[in-house]
Amino acid sequence: MTILGVIGGGQLGRMLALAAAPLGVRCRVLEPGANPPAAPVAEVIGADYDDPDGLARLAHGAAAVTFEFENVPAAAVDGLARLTPVFPGALALATAQDRVMEKALFRQLGIAIPPMRAVEDQGELTSALEAIGLPAVLKTRRLGYDGKGQAVLRSLEDVEPAWRAIGAAPAISEAFVEFQRELSILSVRGRDGATVFYPLVENHHHDGILRHSIAPAPNLTIALQQQAEAIAQRVLDALDYVGVLAIELFQVGDTLLANEMAPRVHNSGHWTIEGATTSQFENHVRAVLGLPLGATDCQRPTAMINLIGALPSIDRLLAIPGAHVHVYGKAPRLGRKLGHVTLCGDSYGDLQTKCARVQTVIADQVELNAGAHQGA
Amino acid sequence: MTILGVIGGGQLGRMLALAAAPLGVRCRVLEPGANPPAAPVAEVIGADYDDPDGLARLAHGAAAVTFEFENVPAAAVDGLARLTPVFPGALALATAQDRVMEKALFRQLGIAIPPMRAVEDQGELTSALEAIGLPAVLKTRRLGYDGKGQAVLRSLEDVEPAWRAIGAAPAISEAFVEFQRELSILSVRGRDGATVFYPLVENHHHDGILRHSIAPAPNLTIALQQQAEAIAQRVLDALDYVGVLAIELFQVGDTLLANEMAPRVHNSGHWTIEGATTSQFENHVRAVLGLPLGATDCQRPTAMINLIGALPSIDRLLAIPGAHVHVYGKAPRLGRKLGHVTLCGDSYGDLQTKCARVQTVIADQVELNAGAHQGA
Numbered sequence: 001m002t003i004l005g006v007i008g009g010g011q012l013g014r015m016l017a018l019a020a021a022p023l024g025v026r027c028r029v030l031e032p033g034a035n036p037p038a039a040p041v042a043e044v045i046g047a048d049y050d051d052p053d054g055l056a057r058l059a060h061g062a063a064a065v066t067f068e069f070e071n072v073p074a075a076a077v078d079g080l081a082r083l084t085p086v087f088p089g090a091l092a093l094a095t096a097q098d099r100v101m102e103k104a105l106f107r108q109l110g111i112a113i114p115p116m117r118a119v120e121d122q123g124e125l126t127s128a129l130e131a132i133g134l135p136a137v138l139k140t141r142r143l144g145y146d147g148k149g150q151a152v153l154r155s156l157e158d159v160e161p162a163w164r165a166i167g168a169a170p171a172i173s174e175a176f177v178e179f180q181r182e183l184s185i186l187s188v189r190g191r192d193g194a195t196v197f198y199p200l201v202e203n204h205h206h207d208g209i210l211r212h213s214i215a216p217a218p219n220l221t222i223a224l225q226q227q228a229e230a231i232a233q234r235v236l237d238a239l240d241y242v243g244v245l246a247i248e249l250f251q252v253g254d255t256l257l258a259n260e261m262a263p264r265v266h267n268s269g270h271w272t273i274e275g276a277t278t279s280q281f282e283n284h285v286r287a288v289l290g291l292p293l294g295a296t297d298c299q300r301p302t303a304m305i306n307l308i309g310a311l312p313s314i315d316r317l318l319a320i321p322g323a324h325v326h327v328y329g330k331a332p333r334l335g336r337k338l339g340h341v342t343l344c345g346d347s348y349g350d351l352q353t354k355c356a357r358v359q360t361v362i363a364d365q366v367e368l369n370a371g372a373h374q375g376a
Numbered sequence: 377m378t379i380l381g382v383i384g385g386g387q388l389g390r391m392l393a394l395a396a397a398p399l400g401v402r403c404r405v406l407e408p409g410a411n412p413p414a415a416p417v418a419e420v421i422g423a424d425y426d427d428p429d430g431l432a433r434l435a436h437g438a439a440a441v442t443f444e445f446e447n448v449p450a451a452a453v454d455g456l457a458r459l460t461p462v463f464p465g466a467l468a469l470a471t472a473q474d475r476v477m478e479k480a481l482f483r484q485l486g487i488a489i490p491p492m493r494a495v496e497d498q499g500e501l502t503s504a505l506e507a508i509g510l511p512a513v514l515k516t517r518r519l520g521y522d523g524k525g526q527a528v529l530r531s532l533e534d535v536e537p538a539w540r541a542i543g544a545a546p547a548i549s550e551a552f553v554e555f556q557r558e559l560s561i562l563s564v565r566g567r568d569g570a571t572v573f574y575p576l577v578e579n580h581h582h583d584g585i586l587r588h589s590i591a592p593a594p595n596l597t598i599a600l601q602q603q604a605e606a607i608a609q610r611v612l613d614a615l616d617y618v619g620v621l622a623i624e625l626f627q628v629g630d631t632l633l634a635n636e637m638a639p640r641v642h643n644s645g646h647w648t649i650e651g652a653t654t655s656q657f658e659n660h661v662r663a664v665l666g667l668p669l670g671a672t673d674c675q676r677p678t679a680m681i682n683l684i685g686a687l688p689s690i691d692r693l694l695a696i697p698g699a700h701v702h703v704y705g706k707a708p709r710l711g712r713k714l715g716h717v718t719l720c721g722d723s724y725g726d727l728q729t730k731c732a733r734v735q736t737v738i739a740d741q742v743e744l745n746a747g748a749h750q751g752a
Contacts, residue, residue, distance in 0.1 A: 001416075001705060018397055018417075021390075024690070024703035024715075026416045040377075040402045041394075041417045277698050277720075292695040299675060314400070319668040322653050327400035329377060339400075344653075 001026050004285060005058040005065035005084070007049055007076070009036030011328035011337065012068035012265050015273070017042040019281035025289065029068075030058045037328040050076045059083035064288045066243060070096045070263050071143055087191070087242035087288040088263045095239065096263040099141050099172045106258045109234040113258050114250065115175040122163050125173055129156060132175040138162045141170045150208065177257060179250035183217055184268040187232035188283045189241045191290040196283070197229045198276060198296045201268045203248070209335060212305045212355070213268045215275055216298060218348055227256050235261065244269065244284040267306070267337070274324050274342045275302030300344045301351045305358050307339040312365035317341055320357045377402050380661060381434040381441035381460070383425055383452070385412030387704035387713065388444035388641050391649070393418040395657035401665065405444075406434045413704040426452045435459035440664045442619060446472040446639050447519055463567070463618035463664040464639045471615065472639040475517050475548045482634045485610040489634050490626065491551040498539050501549055505532060508551040514538045517546045526584065553633060555626035559593055560644040563608035564659045565617045567666040572659070573605045574652060574672045577644045579624070585711060588681045588731070589644045591651055592674060594724055603632050611637065620645065620660040643682070643713070650700045650718045651678030676720045677727045681734050683715040688741035693717055696733045 002025045006013045009031030017027035017038055028043040029036065032051075036044065047054025050073040059065055064085045067077075070093060077093055080086050095101050100118040107113060117128030118141070129136055134156075140149040151162035153173070163171075182205065186198040199216035217224075232247055246266030248259040269280035278286075278294025286293055310332045317325050320343075327339035341358050345351025378401045382389045385407030393403035393414055404419040405412065408427075412420065423430025426449040435441055440461045443453075446469060453469055456462050471477050476494040483489060493504035494517070505512055510532075516525040527538035529549075539547075558581065562574040575592035593600075608623055622642030624635040645656035654662075654670025662669055686708045693701050696719075703715035717734050721727025 014397075018394060021394055021417055022700070022702040023694075024705060040419075041397055043416075286694065291691060294694065295697045315667060318399075318662065318670065321671045324398070326398040329400060 002289065003028050003043075003062045004289065005030070005062040005080075006038070006042070006068055007058070007065065007072050008068035009033070009038035009042065009044055010068055011037045011330070013038035014041060014328060015270075015279075015281045015326075016066075016068065016265065016285060019273075019279055020285045023282070023285060023291070025063075025285055028058060028062065030054050035329075037330055040329065049073060052079065055080055056083065064290075066264075066284065066288045067093075068264055085288075088245070089240065089242065092239040092241050092245075092263045096261055097142055099139055099260065100170075102261060103172065105235065105238065109238055111231050111234065111258045112255060114177045117173050119171050119173050122159055125159050125163060125171070126156065128173040129153060129159070132173065135176045136173050137176065138166055138171050138173050140166050141172055177250050177252060179252050179257070181217075181251050182259075183228070183249045183251055183256070184213075184266065185228040185232050185247050185249065186266060186269040186272070186280055187229070187236055187245050187247070188243065188280070188287050188293055188296070189236040189245070190287045190293050191242050193237075194293055195233060195236055196293045196296045197225075197232060198269065198272060198280070199298050200225055200228050200249075201271070203268050207335070209308060209337075210267050210306055211308070212303060213271055214301065214303050214348075214351070215271045216301065218301075223254070224251070224256070231256060231258060243287045244280050267340075268304075270326070270340050271302045271304040271342055272296075272298075273326070275300070275304075275344055300346065301348050302342060302344045303351050303355050305341045305343075305355060305362070306337055307341065307362065308337055309334050310365055310369055311338050312361045316361045316364075317358065320354065320361070322354060323358060378665065379404050379419075379438045380665065381406070381438040381456075382414070382418070382444055383434070383441065383448050384444035385409070385414035385418065385420055386444055387413045387706070387715075389414035390417060390704060391646075391655075391657045391702075392442075392444065392641065392661060395649075395655055396661045399658070399661060399667070401439075401661060404434060404438065406430050411705070413706055416705065425449060428455065431456050432459065440666075442640075442660065442664045443469075444640055461664075464621070465616065465618065468615040468617050468621075468639045472637055473518055475515055475636065476546075478637060479548065481611065481614065485614055487607050487610065487634045488631060490553045493549050495547050495549050498535055501535050501539055501547070502532060504549040505529060505535070508549065511552045512549050513552065514542055514547050514549050516542050517548055553626050553628060555628050555633070557593075557627050558635070559604070559625045559627055559632070560589075560642065561604040561608050561623050561625065562642060562645040562648070562656055563605070563612055563621050563623070564619065564656070564663050564669055564672070565612040565621070566663045566669050567618050569613075570669055571609060571612055572669045572672045573601075573608060574645065574648060574656070575674050576601055576604050576625075577647065579644050583711070585684060585713075586643045586682060587684070588679060589647055590677065590679050590724075590727070591647045592677065594677075599630070600627070600632070607632060607634060619663045620656050643716075644680075646702070646716050647678045647680040647718055648672075648674075649702070651676070651680075651720055676722065677724050678718060678720045679727050679731050681717045681719075681731060681738070682713055683717065683738065684713055685710050686741055686745055687714050688737045692737045692740075693734065696730065696737070698730060699734060 009029035014037040115132040119125040151165040201215040202217035246262040250257040272279040324342040385405035390413040491508040495501045527541040577591040578593035622638040626633045648655040700718040
C-alpha cells in the first residue's frame with residue numbers, strides 16, 4: 001500500500017486521508033495533539049512537527065510527504081526533503097509563510113495587489129499609512145490565520161495600539177480595498193507540470209473566519225475565470241509548485257487583486273467533495289504522488305457552510321434534502337471550525353433556499369447556547 | 377464519537393467506514409482475516425464472526441451493529457441483539473440466508489418469481505425439473521454467492537452430477553427465465569419506517585459475478601420503477617427492515633420477477649458514491665443509527681465497472697477524465713473483486729464512450745497477464 005505522509009492531523013489531514021483511501025493510499029499524519037481529527041482514518045505519529053524522530057518515522061517508506069498547514073517549520077521540511085519528496089516544495093512554503101515575500105512574488109509576476117508596505121517598527125508603520133492611506137490593516141508577516149495576528153487602523157492614533165496588538169513583530173500594512181466581493185481560485189499542479197483549475201469560489205468571511213462559500217461564484221464570467229487562472233498559473237509555475245494551491249482574491253470592478261495564498265487544500269475548496277468531479281483532496285493526493293490530475297468540472301451550483309464554535313443538531317441537518325454533513329470530531333470552542341455542510345442546487349435560487357434551511361438550524365443552535373449561558 | 381459495529385471487514389465494511397466518518401461515526405469491524413480492507417479506516421476486532429468475546433467487544437459502547445454479508449451465524453446475531461440494536465434484524469437475515477424462505481416470502485407477498493421448487497434429494501430434483509422444465513439451475517439453499525454453490529441442468533442426465541456438484545445439500549431448483557435484462561432495486565428503510573429508493577440499476581454478470589452496472593437503467597420507465605419500488609416496499613415492511621436492501625430482478629417484457637435479495641449494501645449500489653446525492657453506504661449508516669435518510673436522486677447516467685482478479689494500471693484509469701477509482705487493498709486472485717471504477721456521463725452515449733476507455737485499460741491488463749503466463 002502506498003503511504004502518504006501528512007504534517008498535521010486536523011480536519012484537512014482527515015479529509016485528505018478519506019480521499020486517499022479509495023486510491024489505495026494510506027495517509028500517515030504527524031500530529032502532537034491528542035485524538036486529532038485524522039486519527040480514525042489515518043496512521044498517527046504523535047510527535048511535534050519539528051521532532052526529528054517523528055519526522056523520520058513520517059518519511060519512512062512514504063511515497064511523498066505533504067502538509068495541511070503552511071506554518072510548518074522550514075527546518076523540518078529541509079530535513080524531510082533529504083528522506084523523501086516533499087510537496088509543495090520549500091520555496092512555496094517559505095513564500096506562503098511570509099506575507100511580504102508572498103506579496104513581492106505577486107508583484108514580481110505582474111499580479112495586481114492592494115497597496116501595501118512592509119513595516120519593521122512603529123515609525124515605518126506611520127510612514128506606510130501616509131503612503132497607502134487609511135483605513136488599513138496591519139498583519140504580522142508570519143504565523144497569521146483566521147484573522148489572528150491582525151489589527152485594523154482607522155486613524156494615526158491607532159498606530160501604537162495596533163503595533164502592540166500584533167506583538168510588535170515584523171509586519172505588513174495593507175490598504176483597505178473597496179472590493180465587490182472576495183473570491184478564491186483553487187488550482188492544482190502535478191509533478192509533470194500539468195495544471196487544472198476549479199471554477200472561482202465566492203467567499204463570505206465574518207470576524208476573519210470563512211463562513212460560507214458558493215461555487216461557481218455567482219455571475220462568473222469567462223473573462224474573470226481566465227483572469228484568475230492566469231494569476232494562479234503564473235504563481236504555480238514560478239514556484240514549480242506541486243499540489244493544490246489556493247489564492248484568495250478581491251474583485252474590484254472587473255479586476256482581481258491577489259490577497260494571499262495557501263499552499264495546501266483550503267476551506268474554500270471543501271465544496272469540491274460533492275460539487276466537483278474530483279475533490280481538492282483527491283487532486284492534492286494525485287498531484288503529490290505523481291498521478292494524473294482529475295477533472296475539476298462542477299455540474300451544479302454548490303455551497304459550503306462552515307459549522308463554527310458549536311455543532312448544531314446533526315439530525316436536523318441530515319433531514320434537509322441533499323445536505324452533506326461533515327463533522328471533524330473536534331471539541332467545541334469559540335471560533336473553531338468543527339465541521340461543514342455542503343449543498344448542491346438546481347439553480348442559485350434553489351441553492352439559496354437550501355442554504356437558508358441550514359442557516360436556520362445553525363441559528364437555533366446559537367440561540368440555544370445563548371439561552372444556556374443566560375440560564376447558567 | 378458514535379461507534380457503529382460491523383460484522384465483516386471487507387470492501388463493504390471499508391466503504392461503510394468511509395461514508396460514516398464525515399457523520400462523526402467510527403466503524404468498528406469484526407473480522408478474523410489479516411489486514412482486512414476496512415483496517416486502514418476502521419477499528420478492527422480480530423476474531424471469528426461467532427466468537428463470543430469478539431462479538432461482545434464489537435457491541436461494547438456501539439450505538440448499533442450491522443453486517444456486510446448475509447451469512448452471519450444466526451446465533452451470533454441473537455447474542456448480539458441482547459447487547460445492542462442489530463440492523464437489519466434477525467428475520468431479514470434468516471430469510472436472506474435461505475433461498476427457499478426468501479422465495480416463499482416473495483410469493484407470500486404477491487411478488488412474481490421464476491418457477492422454482494425446493495429439493496431435498498435427487499428424486500425431488502427430478503420431479504422438480506419435470507414440473508418447472510429445462511434448462512434449470514440448482515442452487516444450495518444456504519451460503520451461496522458470486523455463482524458458487526450453483527449448477528446448471530440442461531437435461532435429466534445432469535441431475536446426478538449437479539446434485540453432487542452442489543454438495544448434495546438442501547437446495548432450490550429454478551427454471552431458466554428468458555429475461556430481457558437483470559436489474560436491481562436498492563431501497564433503504566429507516567428505524568422510523570421511512571423508505572427511500574434509488575433508481576433501478578441494470579446489471580451485467582459473467583460467470584456469476586457482477587461485471588458492470590448502469591444507473592438509472594437505460595430506458596427506465598416510471599411504470600417499471602414504480603413496480604420495483606412496490607416490490608421492495610412490501611419486502612421492507614414485511615421484514616420490519618432497517619438499512620439498505622438490494623433486490624435482484626429479472627425483467628421479462630414489462631414485468632419484474634424477483635430473483636434474490638441481499639440484506640446489506642450491495643455491489644450494484646456502488647455507483648451511488650458518485651452517482652447519487654447520498655450513497656448507499658451513507659444511507660445504510662443513517663438508517664441503522666436512526667438518522668434521517670438522505671436523498672437518492674441521481675443527476676447523470678452513471679456506470680460502475682468491477683475490477684476483478686487483477687488490478688489494471690491505476691495511472692491509466694486515473695487519466696480517464698471523470699473516472700473514479702476505488703481499490704480495496706486486497707491481494708489479486710482469480711474472480712476476486714479488487715476494486716471498481718465509477719463514471720458519470722452527460723448522456724448514455726457519453727457514458728458508453730467513457731466505459732469503453734476503462735474496458736480498454738482492463739483488457740490490456742488481462743492481455744498482460746496472459747502474456748506473463750505464456751512466458752512462465
